Amino acid sequence: VRVSRSSAEQRRGRAGRTEPGVCYRLWDEEQTRGLGPHQRPEIQEADLTGLALDLARWGARSVEGLALLDPPPAGAMAEARKVLSRLGALDAEGGLSDHGRRLTRIPLSPRLAHMVAVASDAGDAMTGARIAAVLSEPGLGGSGVDLADRLVGLERDRSPRARDALKLADRWAKAAGGGKGETVEPGLLLAEAFPERIAKARGKTGELLLASGRGAVLDATDHLARESWLAVAELGGGEARDRVRLAAALDGTRIEADLGRLIEIEDRLVKEPSGRMVIRRARRIGALVLDEKVIGAPDAKTMTAALRAEIEAEGLGALRWGEQATGLRARLAFLHGLDAGWPDVSDAALLEARADWLWPVLEGAKSLETISDGRLAEALRGLVPWDLQRKLDELAPSRLDTPLGSAGIDYGAEGGPRVEIRVQELFGVVTHPTVGGGRVPLTLSLLSPARRPVQVTKDLPGFWAGSWAAVRSDMRGRYPRHPWPENPAEAQPTNRVKPRGT
Structure with missing residues (x-):
C-alpha cells in the first residue's frame, strides 16, 4: 500500500520532533509528486458485503439517510448486494433471507460465515471454521500455497496463537450449527465462499483462468500447478498477473455434482465455416467453459431467442447499421434534443424499448447480419408517434x-x-x-x-x-x-x- 503525500510529510516531520534529524525515504524524490495527496477513506476501498448485510438486517437497502462522513461508492455497494444475493443472504425482493439472518449470527465476514454455514449443513462445521481462521489470520498454519497443508500445520501448531485460533474456530462452528460426522473437501468450501475464484488450468503449467475472467499464475514447481481445477482463496500482485497465494484442489469429475448450482447454460447462434447457422450450447461457470457442443440447427422460435440473447449480450453494436438507419437515428436524436416529445434513440433508450421496435424485427430472421439497413430504419420510424410522422421530413430533412x-x-x-x-x-x-x-x-x-x-x-x-x-x-x-x-x-x-x- 503506497503512502499518501500528507502521511509522508507527517512522517518526515517526526524526524525533527525533538531536535534536528534526517528522514530517509526509500524512493526517488520525484516519486513523491506522484503520491496521492491524502489517504482514501477506508469505506471507499473496503469490502462492503458486511455493511450491506447489516443494512439488510436493519431493513435498509442503501446507505441513504445514514450520516456517513464519506458515502461508499455506488458501484461497490451494488456489487456487495450482488455477492449477498449469490450467497443466498438476500431474497428475490432484495430483503434479508433466512440464510442471511443465520449469517448475521456468525461473527465473520458474509463470505466466510456462508462457508462455515455450508460446512455445518454438510456435517463438517469445524473444517469450515478452521479454513475461516486461516483466511482471517495471515501466516496461520504456515506459508504454503496449499490450503490442505495449512490446515495440517494449524492442527500441529502448539503455539498460543494457534490455540487461540482453534478456540475461536470452535465458537464459529457452534454458531453455524455445529454440524459434524462428515468430511468436506476444503476446495468445495472455498468455492462456496469465492465462486468467482474457481480456476481452471490453461496453457503452460501454473497458468490459470479464473471464473471472473482474470488470469492468474502459480509457481510451476508447486504440486497444485498439476491440478486441472483449483479454488483460490488469496491472490497477490505478481509482475504481470495475479499470483496465487492460497488455494485448494478441486475434483474436476465432481464439479457438476458438487457445484451444479453455479453452472450456467448458454446457447449461442454461430455460423459454421460452411455458412450454416447452428446452435452451440456451452456450460460454464463464469468464464470457465466446462463443455461445448453443437445441438443442431435452430427452429424459428429457438433462432429468435438466440438472436435476442445475442443482442442482450453484445448490445446494438451487433446489428448492421447502414447509412439509412444510421441517418434516421441521427435525425431523431437531433429532434429529441429540441423536443422531448420525439423518441429517445440513445443506446440505453433503444435497448430499454427493444421489445417494442427490435424484437418484431428478429422474428423470422436467420441471423443479425441478414437484417437489412432498410428494415432497421423502418423499425426506428415506428417509434415516432403518428402525429409527428409527417413533421419528420419537415423539421429534419435528410x-x-x-x-x-x-x-x-x-x-x-x-x-x-x-x-x-x-x-x-x-x-x-x-x-x-x-x-x-x-x-x-x-x-x-x-x-x-x-x-x-x-x-x-x-x-x-x-x-x-x-x-x-x-x-x-x-x-x-x-x-x-x-x-x-x-x-x-x-x-x-x-x-x-x-x-x-x-
Whole structure:
C-alpha cells in the first residue's frame, strides 16, 4: 500500500520532533509528486458485503439517510448486494433471507460465515471454521500455497496463537450449527465462499483462468500447478498477473455434482465455416467453459431467442447499421434534443424499448447480419408517434435543397447538423439554411472544386459580405478555370468550369 503525500510529510516531520534529524525515504524524490495527496477513506476501498448485510438486517437497502462522513461508492455497494444475493443472504425482493439472518449470527465476514454455514449443513462445521481462521489470520498454519497443508500445520501448531485460533474456530462452528460426522473437501468450501475464484488450468503449467475472467499464475514447481481445477482463496500482485497465494484442489469429475448450482447454460447462434447457422450450447461457470457442443440447427422460435440473447449480450453494436438507419437515428436524436416529445434513440433508450421496435424485427430472421439497413430504419420510424410522422421530413430533412439539386445533411456531426457542398453551388443564396423549424442553422462546410474545405460557416450571408474576398483571392490562383465572382450573393450557381478563353 503506497503512502499518501500528507502521511509522508507527517512522517518526515517526526524526524525533527525533538531536535534536528534526517528522514530517509526509500524512493526517488520525484516519486513523491506522484503520491496521492491524502489517504482514501477506508469505506471507499473496503469490502462492503458486511455493511450491506447489516443494512439488510436493519431493513435498509442503501446507505441513504445514514450520516456517513464519506458515502461508499455506488458501484461497490451494488456489487456487495450482488455477492449477498449469490450467497443466498438476500431474497428475490432484495430483503434479508433466512440464510442471511443465520449469517448475521456468525461473527465473520458474509463470505466466510456462508462457508462455515455450508460446512455445518454438510456435517463438517469445524473444517469450515478452521479454513475461516486461516483466511482471517495471515501466516496461520504456515506459508504454503496449499490450503490442505495449512490446515495440517494449524492442527500441529502448539503455539498460543494457534490455540487461540482453534478456540475461536470452535465458537464459529457452534454458531453455524455445529454440524459434524462428515468430511468436506476444503476446495468445495472455498468455492462456496469465492465462486468467482474457481480456476481452471490453461496453457503452460501454473497458468490459470479464473471464473471472473482474470488470469492468474502459480509457481510451476508447486504440486497444485498439476491440478486441472483449483479454488483460490488469496491472490497477490505478481509482475504481470495475479499470483496465487492460497488455494485448494478441486475434483474436476465432481464439479457438476458438487457445484451444479453455479453452472450456467448458454446457447449461442454461430455460423459454421460452411455458412450454416447452428446452435452451440456451452456450460460454464463464469468464464470457465466446462463443455461445448453443437445441438443442431435452430427452429424459428429457438433462432429468435438466440438472436435476442445475442443482442442482450453484445448490445446494438451487433446489428448492421447502414447509412439509412444510421441517418434516421441521427435525425431523431437531433429532434429529441429540441423536443422531448420525439423518441429517445440513445443506446440505453433503444435497448430499454427493444421489445417494442427490435424484437418484431428478429422474428423470422436467420441471423443479425441478414437484417437489412432498410428494415432497421423502418423499425426506428415506428417509434415516432403518428402525429409527428409527417413533421419528420419537415423539421429534419435528410437532404438540403440547393439551387442545383440537393446535398446530404449529417445530423451526427460534431457541432450540429452539417452539410458539405462546393461553394459555387450556393452562389445566389442569400438566406442561411436552417433545420428544426428554423431554430438551428446548418453548419456549411464549403468546399473547393477539388472538394477540399475552404470555409466553415453558420452565417452564409455574413461570409459572402466578409471573408469571401480573401477566399476568392486565394481560390482564383488555385482554380483559375472556375468562376470566383466578386459578389457571389448575386451570381448564378454552377458546378461547371468557365468556357475556354474566358
